[in-house]
Amino acid sequence: MQMRTAALQKKVEAEAVFDTHPEVSLDFKYVQAALKEGYTKPFLLVDSNLIRNKARRFKATMPLVHPHYAVKANPDPRVLRTMIEEGVGFEIASISELDLLLSLGVPAAEVYYSNPMKARAYLEYAASKGVEWYVLDSIEELRKIVSVKPDAKMYLRIDTPNIGSDWPLAGKFGTHASEIQAIINEAVKLKADLAGVTFHVGSQCRNPQNWRVGIERAKKVFADMRRVGLTPRLLNIGGGYPVRHVKPIPSIEVIGEVINAAIADLPKDIRIMAEPGRYLVSDTAYFVCRVVGTATRNGKRWMYWDAGMFGGVIEVTEGLRYEILSDRTGHSIPWSIAGPTCDSVDILMHDEMLPADIQEGDFIYLPNAGAYTTAYASNFNGFPLPDVIVL
Ligand SMILES: Cc1ncc(COP(=O)(O)O)c(C=O)c1O
Structure with a gap:
């Protein structure tokens, strides 16, 4: 019994670091298809x-x-x-x-x-x-x-x-x-x-x-x-x-x-x-938002999304880290990322390594973001709630 517990413990430790089990994720082709319909505000695309x-x-x-x-x-x-x-x-x-x-x-x-x-x-x-x-x-x-x-x-x-x-x-x-x-x-x-x-x-x-x-x-x-x-x-x-x-x-x-x-x-x-x-x-959905603008402040690059901590991306403020994808392929540089509101707490991340050529109008894709995103979103500063699209 003790042997089994020790073996299990070892397996758990190994797996925790080298997780080889396949995890599902929404197929990106559905995101591309949804965007073909047009974009007016951030949305969550969920596959039931x-x-x-x-x-x-x-x-x-x-x-x-x-x-x-x-x-x-x-x-x-x-x-x-x-x-x-x-x-x-x-x-x-x-x-x-x-x-x-x-x-x-x-x-x-x-x-x-x-x-x-x-x-x-x-x-x-x-x-x-x-x-x-x-x-x-x-x-x-x-x-x-x-x-x-x-x-x-x-x-x-x-x-x-x-x-x-x-x-x-x-x-x-x-x-x-x-x-x-x-x-x-x-x-x-x-x-x-x-x-x-x-x-x-x-x-x-x-x-x-x-x-x-x-x-x-x-x-x-x-x-x-x-x-x-x-x-x-x-x-x-x-x-x-x-x-x-x-x-x-x-x-x-x-x-x-x-x-x-x-x-x-x-x-x-x-x-x-x-x-x-x-x-x-979580991993049944992609959260999609857009860059509303970029800026250089004191030598640092900033990008502003149309969804920040009040628009569904709040969990990053306590240390959760999403994979952040865009359509750009340029070399990576450190970015500060903020939401669209005038509130100075609406800053999501600093020193996030993303392509240097990201620009106004680019889409940002957050895979596995089906939980605690739209559920948290508010209309603060008059910004719209994200849509939820369910396939
Ligand atoms: C009482 C309770 N149960 C369950 C959950 C769900 O937790 P999770 O989403 O991490 O599975 C929460 C999350 O805050 C909770 O407060």
Whole structure:
């Protein structure tokens, strides 16, 4: 057993650096065809067939883990419909996401309310619509949920390492180990149905060991729950499954091997679910925008796109790096890249090596940008929201 664990660990480390598994990506010919129709504003071109492939691959890799798509990643109704057709469930952050799902015919019981901080009015609304499962990570949220819906089924979001995640989510949420017992005791006192554990390893997580640690911690919490008479029935291993950009990533198969090994000894009456967002939509899409102008400032070259941090390209501001493509083939020079607004925070990157001959009017293509792009975009400064085209 130890040999196997050591061998697996070695394989994971090797794979994490030299990922040889083929990853899908939207075929660029579809982008070229869309541009032939004309261009008026930035757009995201999504291939729903690739969403289907990703959903199937996720399920095939982890047959015991039910995927519940994180709607926030890309809430386009056509994307959601494809998930429904593939038998994927959902997790939500707000009641407008819930309404969207209900309007598409998703049963409320398939929807998990995974935002650890929910307005009382939102809880009342979700409860009235039939949502059964609610997350919490504090005593106050436990009391709030129980006061609105005494028979709510609840899962505790615990703190877990976000080491090696390009978009860390630790810090804002997740009960610290030292506070878990007090929440469990309060659940017993309130006769509340605290029945599960969840964690989030951080988005675009390139370190499979974070899931192993999260699952081990969850098992300890299950034991603490059982000790006081609670009945754990849910393990929710959250999101974080990465897609290919410019850094090496472990494939879903490598991550799945770690997760499958970690969940193998869980009792059969514990439902295991995950909340993939990025993994199911990112590499099914290209984000396309255009250079509105270039400039030289203090000897440095700048280019300005018609989509910046307010127009869908916000994730670069926290360290995520897209592959950036253009039709130019000139030698590379360091560019500063900014969005079109007058706000000085709307700067995307410095020293990005791109062709020196990029000019006003050129198209910029960001592969694998189907998640957290259009979902983040606003009309700030009067610029239009990007279009979403779904094939
Ligand atoms: C509670 C919750 N679940 C799932 C996700 C999806 O994460 P990812 O897109 O990294 O898979 C998020 C993302 O922020 C989240 O907050």
